[in-house]
Structure formats: C-alpha cells, structure tokens
Amino acid sequence: MNGDFGIDFENTIGKLEFRPASAEKIAKYRRAWESALKKVPEAEWPLYVGAIVVVGKGRKFRPKREALEQAVNALVGCRETPFHEVALTCARAVGTMSGTDGDSLFTWRDIASKLRLMFEGKKYISDPENWRGPLIEVRWPDPDAQEVGEIGIYLVPGPDGKPTLSLKPQELQAALTLCAARMIATGTTFTTCLNCKTPFLRGGQSDRRGDAVFCDSRCKSEYHNKERRKPKSK
Numbered sequence: 679m680n681g682d683f684g685i686d687f688e689n690t691i692g693k694l695e696f697r698p699a700s701a702e703k704i705a706k707y708r709r710a711w712e713s714a715l716k717k718v719p720e721a722e723w724p725l726y727v728g729a730i731v732v733v734g735k736g737r738k739f740r741p742k743r744e745a746l747e748q749a750v751n752a753l754v755g756c757r758e759t760p761f762h763e764v765a766l767t768c769a770r771a772v773g774t775m776s777g778t779d780g781d782s783l784f785t786w787r788d789i790a791s792k793l794r795l796m797f798e799g800k801k802y803i804s805d806p807e808n809w810r811g812p813l814i815e816v817r818w819p820d821p822d823a824q825e826v827g828e829i830g831i832y833l834v835p836g837p838d839g840k841p842t843l844s845l846k847p848q849e850l851q852a853a854l855t856l857c858a859a860r861m862i863a864t865g866t867t868f869t870t871c872l873n874c875k876t877p878f879l880r881g882g883q884s885d886r887r888g889d890a891v892f893c894d895s896r897c898k899s900e901y902h903n904k905e906r907r908k909p910k911s912k
Contacts, residue, residue: 685743686834686846687853689773692736694780696766698724725762730769731780741772746857747883753790753854754797754868755878755893761787775850789851793858796826797868797879827855873897873904 707727718726749768756764765786775781799818805811816822836842847853866882871893881888892898
C-alpha cells in the first residue's frame with residue numbers, strides 16, 4: 679500500500695468465530711429485510727443473518743498490504759465458498775469492520791458488493807430527476823462513478839521531525855476501498871471464468887496474468903477437454 683506517501687491504518691483483531699443467528703434475530707431481520715431473505719433458502723437463514731464475533735479481548739494491529747489485497751480478491755471473487763466462511767477468513771487476516779463489537783454479515787456483504795462494482799466500473803446513484811425513484815447505474819469515467827470513498831489526510835512528524843503526508847483510513851471498509859482503488863489504478867481488472875463463470879481479478883497486483891480467462895488450472899483443463907469432445911463440423 680505504501681507509495682509516495684504513507685498509509686497508516688490500525689484495526690482491531692482478536693480470536694474470532696462465526697455465530698449463526700438465533701430465531702429471534704432472524705425474525706427481527708426478516709421484518710426489516712424480508713425482500714433480501716426471499717432470495718435465500720430458509721435453511722440457510724441462520725448463516726445469512728449470522729455474525730462474526732470477537733471472543734475475549736481484542737488488540738490493535740496494522741494489517742499488511744498483502745493481507746488487504748488478498749481480502750479484496752476473496753470478497754470480489756466469492757461464489758462457490760459459503761460467504762460466511764469467506765468473511766470470517768478475511769476478518770481473521772485484516773480485522774473486523776466494527777471493532778471489538780464484531781460484525782454482522784450484512785456489513786461484509788455490503789463491502790463485497792461495493793468492491794465488485796468498483797472493479798466493474800459501476801456505481802448506483804439517486805436519479806437527479808427522480809430522487810424518490812429507483813437508483814440508476816452510472817459507469818466510470820462518469821464523474822459520479824469516480825468517487826469511491828473517503829480517507830483521512832494527515833500531516834505527521836517524519837523521521838527528521840518534519841511534516842510528512844499520511845493517508846489514514848478511518849475504518850476497515852475505507853482501507854479495503856483504498857486498496858481496491860490502488861489495484862485498479864495499477865492495472866487489476868475484473869472478469870469471469872470462461873469455464874465456471876466464477877468472478878476473479880487478473881493483472882496488476884492480482885496473482886493472475888492480465889490476459890487470464892480461467893480462474894484456475896482445473897477450469898482451464900475442463901474447458902479444453904469439453905472443447906475437444908465437441909463434434910467437429912464437416
């Protein structure tokens with residue numbers, strides 16, 4: 679994350695575990711977000727509405743750039759792995775969204791959706807001609823799609839005691855957004871696997887080539903095997 683200026687982000691981490699939602703919590707969530715639950719099988723509601731909790735005392739730490747980038751990759755590319763497992767793995771690497779109180783999965787789904795839209799170059803905004811109507815989609819480089827987040831700007835003492843510019847995300851969502859923005863600016867793009875249609879990132883600071891069309895070697899082999907089995911046209 680470090681470039682011509684410092685990136686200073688401190689977060690809370692501790693022993694984390696995932697707790698499925700109780701029947702009472704599901705009922706409360708259903709009253710507020712019934713339309714969202716309609717898209718989820720009822721048997722999965724405890725996982726969908728569950729939470730990541732901090733067990734014991736949390737501590738302060740500074741997530742490494744690599745860990746933030748891996749979290750961005752995991753959240754953007756999540757499809758086959760259950761989302762609560764992805765979110766828990768990310769939280770254990772980069773900390774929680776809400777400090778020592780832990781996180782609802784809603785906050786992790788929200789940032790995952792936002793990050794994916796960033797890589798797709800999309801943003802949904804209120805229609806300036808109909809503020810009460812549905813959101814409308816704008817695409818980068820539309821000015822409304824260029825703003826992706828906010829960050830604290832500080833002048834801190836450097837090693838020689840002189841002022842040094844430092845960018846400080848105020849919470850994990852801002853840190854992940856900043857990380858994703860830098861990945862995009864250095865050439866990381868979004869695509870879907872030619873074989874399994876799983877979304878993944880490629881090029882730039884990702885771990886895949888910029889022209890990759892398969893999410894992994896297994897999908898590459900499966901795709902070419904299926905192509906070879908197709909009847910050849912005369």
